[in-house]
Amino acid sequence: MSERPPQDDETRDDVLVRADPGAPDGSSEASAEPENAESEGETESLDEENILKADFVRAVKDALWDEDFDRVYELVEPLHPADIADLFELVDADQRLVLARSIRDLMGVEVIAELNDWVRELLVEALPPEVVAEIAGELDTDDAVAMLEDLDEEDQQAVLAEMEPEDRAAIESALSYPDESAGRMMSRDLVAVPETMTVGDLIDFLREHRELPTEFWEVFIVDPMHRPLGTCALSWILRCPRNIPLHDLMKREQTLIPVDMDQEEVALRFQKYALISAAVVDSAGRLIGQITVDDVVHIIQEEAGEDTLLLSGAGDGDINEPILLTVRARLSWLVVNLATAMLASSVVGLFQGAISRFALLAVLMPIVSGMGGNAGTQTLAVVVRAIATNQLTDSNTWRMIGREFRIALTNGTALGALIGVGTWLIFSNPLLGAVIAAAMVINNLVAGLAGILVPVSLNRFNVDPAVSSAVFVTTATDTMGFFSFLGLAVLVGLA
């Protein structure tokens, strides 16, 4: 969580030595500094977009291939932990364990915490439980939980058995909360003090208690029952005279996070109220942990990006996921879509006779269904995002339905006119032009309405609209596209 968590057993002087420029790790982050880069001599590893260069990665891969482990170490040593974590994703899957072994003492907690879930799982499963336990003991609770939560029950127990009782208790307690809940994300390390303290007392307390976390952004003020009363940003504390009581300084209004709140909801609150950290409370209202914004940033990114993947049925879409899991996720979605494609095709089947008499209908029909599909996807994307960001609520649903209807009518009319006139001119058949124009308007309306009504209804039944909306919308636009075009053609006697 913090970039430089010092060990609890270090003296303060050690902490200072670690922060001193002369310390051995003193230049480990310089690779992130484009401005000061030239003097550091290690930035060949990163390109201007802060991505590890292909040349650099190839050099590491070659060294791994040649089993030249000293060279591997020499190359990797200057990297920032976050870049080492990236490197694991960029080498071939079968080189990852070898890489981990060659840079053993660089595999600090920061690297482990930054690893992609799938890569970490691979490494963790290859390690004996006592080593995993040792690493987990050094990680912040939230990172240790991330490392252990995907292990199977048996491996998890084996690791937990090797841990210090205190760490084990913290992790077991975190694992007792639902997956993706605040309880899994929160850190138990925080500074909580009574309101009777003054600014001076607090500063003295912080100076005396070395076991407190080194990086924190707010101090929580609690009552004797350990229920949150307010918070003080550190900048307020630094700027006030020592004799001011915290009681007078603290901000009483704070956003409390119930421990069972879903992580997506946590992320939305951090965003809405521009929080840096927030107190997590149990069902009795007691302060039991804190969540800081750096942990939330990953979740915001994942949750917001996830909709793109879910809408397309690409599962969690991680490129490091084992290929069989990816196939399973994508194939099950495709099979469902195959069923709906067959449904749409059976609508065409109804008009087989008309098509054999007038094959041009078969040439033009995919335009109507395809354009409906595109328009439906547009509305769906907008609505799914608006629902995910709490922008579309019960209060404005009807207004949005009206809005999408008007957009669909306008776009359908414009596209219908375009394709209608085009068809008329190309095939010298005004009636065919009129039929395709009318079908286009109808199918755009179907697309717009399905694009909003499907996700809104699913959301009302507490089904994630990003997961299942697309199938319904595509089915609607395909079947109605074929039916309106072919049906109208038969109706007006074209075939």
Add this chain to the structure above:
Amino acid sequence: MSERPPQDDETRDDVLVRADPGAPDGSSEASAEPENAESEGETESLDEENILKADFVRAVKDALWDEDFDRVYELVEPLHPADIADLFELVDADQRLVLARSIRDLMGVEVIAELNDWVRELLVEALPPEVVAEIAGELDTDDAVAMLEDLDEEDQQAVLAEMEPEDRAAIESALSYPDESAGRMMSRDLVAVPETMTVGDLIDFLREHRELPTEFWEVFIVDPMHRPLGTCALSWILRCPRNIPLHDLMKREQTLIPVDMDQEEVALRFQKYALISAAVVDSAGRLIGQITVDDVVHIIQEEAGEDTLLLSGAGDGDINEPILLTVRARLSWLVVNLATAMLASSVVGLFQGAISRFALLAVLMPIVSGMGGNAGTQTLAVVVRAIATNQLTDSNTWRMIGREFRIALTNGTALGALIGVGTWLIFSNPLLGAVIAAAMVINNLVAGLAGILVPVSLNRFNVDPAVSSAVFVTTATDTMGFFSFLGLAVLVGLA
């Protein structure tokens, strides 16, 4: 940016009074506290997901309709500024100006800063320049820039002319940087001190200089040329004895943000290195501003969610955008797709003769093209996200192409077998089954390869793959779907 920015001209005692629970604004954020809710009596406005309740919004709308402005004020007064901002999105567009007028003195900078861009533009355009200038003067620079950057040149100049010279200079300087760059986002308020200071000097300096920002998370240490040397987290300063020089305490390695860096890149760095704040430097390496994580959180959310909208051609997809702009964005994308749909349809046109002889081909062909489209969209979604998050780089492109090829081959074979056997059994035509199975395999491979090669190539030419990939991929899967199925059918003599 900060939740409770005090005025520069307040005395410290005023600041304390503002933070005091007895102060009039003392309960303004309580609506975000589900745990302490009962006692506040104002939570009827929010549901359990922290969204404004439909009943509450309806009460506000009714009061606006009845022109009962005291009732409006009474309803809105207890809300958190972020919820007031949301309320503007939830009432009808033509009620927004009236709402703003009825709650004039609640329209603080926090509300203005949190407003949706489109809603803010509407309100700002309705206000006289001197009022806008007054509001802009109270906002943090980044929020003032967000408010003014979308005004047309003339209005912008009128507002700037009314501003204090210092604020005007800051905003003009921010506006001189490219749209969506670090220079637009950064705040000029920061704490920068020389390395010769000790912890004690710094604390005294902070206590004496009231004009400094109240909420900040790191102190920047600069050389005499104002170039960044390092940073100190406030928690380190609070925990160290007064006699320690900052020179020994500061972290030398820091992620510097060049002022012209794109906001998406800024967001990725904050995320990668778990930053709370970062120094922004000009081309000479001088510290000219800072960006804090709460400003980045919005960008991460927007940029990650944006891909869903861009891939579907829904423009920026904001539900408050004026409807004509939405129509224009979506329609231009649909017209491009119409052209590609006509291209695909012309492929069908080549086989018109075969279709009139054997209309079943027209019934089945949409299955092949549609399934290819679905598979292509899956790959595209995964690849676009992987590119956006810097997971897919030059180093692993070939591996990913191989991965997608294998997935496409597996899925294509499975789907081909399924539809092949189905077709054989339903239509008692084994040859037709074999043809559709083969076409399905071919089109899945086309989909998988187009799904990765198109976005990767566009990205190489510095075109945002989310914007234009879908058109190319759909064109590939539609045309190849029709061509492979109808072509094979003719080849084996089915029609």
